[in-house]
Amino acid sequence: MEEPSTAALLRQIADSVGSRYLNLAYQRSFSLNVFQMNAVELIEAAQRVKDPDQGMALMMEKNREAGVQAHRExxxxxxxxxSSxxxxxxxxxxxxxxxxxxxELLAAYEKQVTATFVQSPIAQFVQGLRNxxxxxxxxxxxxxxxxxxxPGATDGSGAMETGVHYDTASLLDWKEWKPVARAYLEQAGEHLDLHEFAQEYxxxxxxxHGWLDATLVAHHQSDLQELGQFQAQLQAISPTKQPAYAVPVETPDSAVEPFEFTSQQTTKLSQIASDLLSKIREVNFQQTPQEFPTERPTTPITDRDLIGPITFWGQEASGEAAFMFIHHExxxxxxxxxxxxxxxxxxxAVMKSAWARASLSREFVEKAFIDWSRKRFEADGPAFAVALSSSAQKEVTAVDVWAPIANMEVEVGFDFGPVRIEPITAAVMKHLRTSAPSPRLEQEEEVTELFQKLRQEIQGYAAAVISMEAExxxxxxxxxxxxxxAVGLLRFFSPAASRSLLFSSVALIGAEYIPTSKRPFENVLMRWLGRDSSWGCGPERAVAGWLDLRSD
Incomplete structure (x- = not known):
């Protein structure tokens, strides 16, 4: 029996039921994602107001404007x-x-919808609330x-509770609630908490949708197996070919060791990298014409004078831009x-792997491709996926990133989400100095001055410390x-966060700003008006001028 050709297999893959199902499942995921992100945003916004410290600050008279805006949001x-x-x-x-x-799948779906939503008080309320x-x-x-x-306390102790809730009495005035939704409102009492019904729904x-996804996969199990067989045949006769019509059924990332790719990922990376390698060609950059010959002494640079490989963007004689990264003979x-x-x-394609997303930058992958191309340009070598894995293993390590914070001091360190806020003590500065590479003798004085300047600028302040494994x-x-x-969130706890007339100067060192006037609008406005006193202007033009200065 004659073996099918690559083109025939690609057509079979594109026309297969398994391929069509995967594409449809991908399209269906968009509506679910829109709902989930709106739900998360609502829950997070409601949770912020439920925090007693933030909620009480927003309800103070002096913060009335901020509280009204939080309510609107x-x-x-x-x-x-x-709506979603x-x-x-x-x-x-x-x-x-x-x-x-x-x-039968449709009948099972409709039965599950009835069991999950039709008789669910929370589901009927959310759907009724939209109407x-x-x-x-x-x-x-x-x-x-x-x-x-x-309960039972005699010392007056207790807890403050804040939040946003709906008045159920006004909601119940509407006659269009379904019986289950009306019962939900009646059982809620006088008020209904936003955070609770959003989380529950x-x-x-x-x-x-977890049930629906599993049911659809089970329904298409034979179709997916057939698709997998087609793809296996395609890879057997053309290892660098990967069908562009269907989402491949890949090994889960959880089953792959760090710094390794699945077989499907390796195949796809090899295909893309090989295609790019075949497009590398000689580039001839356009020479910049000189208006007149120069008599300045020049020194020609040869290959022996270059330290390491170079990369260069330029314009070819044809006018097309090109990127040069290989210099050979x-x-x-x-x-x-x-x-x-x-x-x-x-x-x-590399970033679809969980370990690569967590530990590699896009610049690192680009550099790895350039290095791999230089080696493959002269001789055979490992596939790109193998070379990238090897390079990542050498470069990825445990790293502590310290970002000093201006105008902020802390007595002791504390955790703040994925970040730890630590004081930059004299001991920290000493450790930084001793762990730095030893300078050459002629640079000793300059390095000492550098660390002395660092002590003056950052010692005693706080720093955001982030620990990770990455290149x-x-x-x-x-x-x-x-x-x-983290610093942006910390500024929320500043007294200036709830008052428009105050200014918080806490920021990462190098990004801080301290105004020199308590009345910046009036002072800058007068500066602008003083640019040309020979003519006047209305308030609209004055404000435009102030904004123009702000942009400067």
Whole structure:
């Protein structure tokens, strides 16, 4: 029997039921993701107001504007939450009826919907709330603060409770509630907490879609097995070919050792890297013409004068931009700008592996490809996935990133999410000095002055410390992002956070700013008006000028 050709196998893969199912499942995931992210945003916003410290600050008269805005934001999140909940319901119903009409799977789905949602008080309330907001507007809600005394306490001790809740009486005035939803409201009492119903409904939806995903996979088990066989045949006759029409069924990341790729990932990476390698060509950069000959003494640079490989962007004689990264036998080789953009596809494929996302930067993967290309340009070598794994094993290590914080001191260290806030003590500075590489004799004085300057600038302040296992570039990038986020959140606890007239100067060192005037708007405005006193202007132009200075 004649073996099928590569083209025939690709057609079989594209036309297979398993391939079509995987593509449809991917499309269906978008509606679920929209709902989940809206639910998470609502829960997080409600949780912030439920924190007594933050809730009490927002309800103080001096912070009235901030409290009103927080209240508005919660209503916005509720609107997005209930709207996306109904969107998910409709999209899932249409998906099932369109693709599984007349099957036992559709009957099982509708039965599960009835059991999960139709008789569920929380589900019927959320779906009814969407219709309420559509026809009646926003429900009556209020921010509250109350003191709950400890049961049996005689010393007056207790706990403060804050949050945002709905007035159930006004909700019950609407006549369109279904009986189950009305019973839910009646059992809630005088008020209904936003955080509680959002969390409860999200849990219910996630459980249902977990069941639906497992049921669909079981229904298509034979189709997926057939697809896997087609892909195995394709890889057997053309190892570098990977079908572009279907999402491959891959080994879970949890089953793969660190610094290793699954067989499917290795195949795909090899294909993309080999395609890029085949596009490397000689590049001839356009020489910049000189207006007149120069008599300045010049020193020609030869290959022997170069320290390490070089990379260079330039313009070829044809006018096309090119990236040169290989210098071989007096000639330059590289990729055109269009071919270089394909490198993003290789990096994206690498980042689908969990260990790579956690420990490698995009710059590291690009450099690994360049190094691999230089070696493969002259001789055969390992596949790109193998070379990248080997390079990552050498470079990835446990790293502590310290980001000093200006204008902030702490007595002792404390954990703040994934970040630890630590004081930069004299002992820390001494350890930094002793752990640094020993300088050359002629540089000893300069290094001593450098560390003395560091002591003056950062000793005694706090630092955001982030621990991770990563290569140096990613550690620096991710550490800086986490430090910026942590300091931004810490500023929320500053007295200046709730008052527009105050200013918090706490920031990462190098990004801090301390205003020199308590009336910046008036002073800067006068500066702007003083630019040209020969003509006047209205307030609109004055404000525009102030904003122009701000942008400067």
């Amino acid at each position: 919660l209503n916005r999140h509720v609107h997005n939450f209930v 909940a109904l969107t998910l319901v409709e999209h899932t119903r249409i998906f099932m009826r369109k693709h599984y009409a007349g099957t 309420y907001m559509l026809h009646r507007g926003l429900p009556n809600s209020s921010m509250f603060m109350k003191f709950m005394a400890n 999200m849990t219910l939806v996630n459980q249902f 007096g000639k330059s080789y590289g990729l055109s700008a269009n071919d270089y953009s394909s490198l993003d596809g290789l990096i994206d 140096p570039t990613l550690a620096q990038e991710r550490g800086l992002r986490l430090a910026q986020d």
